[in-house]
Amino acid sequence: MKLTDLDSGVEPHLEMSGLTRRYGAFTALANVSLTVRKGEFLCLLGPSGCGKTTLLRLIAGLDREDAGRIELSGRDITRTPPAGRDYGIVFQSYALFPNLSVADNIAYGLQPRRARDHHLRRVRELLDMVGLPGSEEKFPSELSGGQQQRVALARALATSPGLLLLDEPLSALDARVRDHLRDELKALQRRLGVTTLMVTHDQAEALAIADRVVVMKDGHIEQIGTPAEIYHKPVSRFVAEFVGEANWLNARPTPDGRVVVGSHTLELAAPLPEGEAISLFLRPEDVRLRKRWQAEPNLILARVLDSAFGGAMTRVRLQPEGMAGVVLLAHVPAGGRLITPGEIVPVSLPAERLLPFAGATS
DSSP states (O other): OOTTOOOTTOOEEEEEEEEEEEETTEEEEEEEEEEEETTOEEEEEOOTTSSHHHHHHHHHTSSOOSEEEEEETTEEOTTOOGGGSOEEEEETTOOOOTTSOHHHHHGGGOSSTTOHHHHHHHHHHHHHHTTOTTOTTOOGGGSOHHHHHHHHHHHHHTTOOSEEEEESTTTTSOHHHHHHHHHHHHHHHHHHTOEEEEEESOHHHHHHHOSEEEEEETTEEEEEEOHHHHHHSOSSHHHHHHSSOOEEEEEEEOTTSOEEETTEEEOOSSOOOSSSOEEEEEOGGGOEEOSSOOSOTTEEEEEEEEEEEOSSEEEEEEEETTOTTOOEEEEEETTSSOOOTTOEEEEEOOGGGOEEEESOOO
16 A cells, blocks of 8 residues: 555545655655545654654745645645645744733734634634633733643634644643643544644654654655554564564574574564564563463563563563573553562463564664
8 A cells, every 4th residue: 555545535635745855965855745634633753853844844835845746625735825825833832922912812813803803702712622711811921831832722723724733732841731731632633623734753642642643764754554553563663663662582584484582483473574584573561471371372481580660550571581681571561460570470472463574683
């Protein structure tokens, strides 16, 4: 399937094809194509310098592509000025006017400007929507960071845009406020049905809020998928390492489609890549501690090195027998068996969760 393919019958809202942007000898985006479905929440995820903010700026018309095409609701907007592109945008820095009240900040883009009563009704409706009723006469300096970001969101939604662009809107907030506002943002987006594109480098944020995630690296798209697909079925070593924690095991393939790790032969559900050296990827929560030894594939013994309480789960480090130099990280649900450092425990490495990648892990 192509990166731009959509499910049958789903209407595309925003389409980009062959977008390229260079800054001198540096290529920030290289032939990027992407389709955003009408009403979906899409997150652009990746490290600094991967091209995600450049892509957002091209969509907004704040920067000019060197090649490629952008369509919004079937209309070519590649050369359309920002004011004609039908979007609202929220920046990390809030970008509120400090000398204007909350009401005037939100109503700034509403037309005609003389319709003040209508604008005030719209402002009150939006403030109720973002959880800030009665704040019309306040100024940005009287608000907390989370409240200012709510005002910025209300301003972006004031003109009822067909597209909402979010440039790391929550990264300047403290963790507790960020998590709360993240949940409210997703609920609001679902209620309004506005097509939303958000840039973030926070993998937990992207997985929690997005309908689909676009993982970017060096100006290219590495993978597009649902949060579950990105997390459990990464298509490249970069995605596997960038999103979440992982265990990596160096292995050798056998003629019958299994692999050898140390003195253990393991079964896999996925086909093996070509090459004499491969590495196996396994999430910590998929390393399963058994209460007793039982006959099942991929069951090994391991010594508990240490454990750390983590609230809903306990982080356990394991030294598998017969795998010299390997330390496995396991996330064990809280309330389970008592884990004592130094004890030997049976550990299952499920075949369906072991994903093979070409090449050894250094």
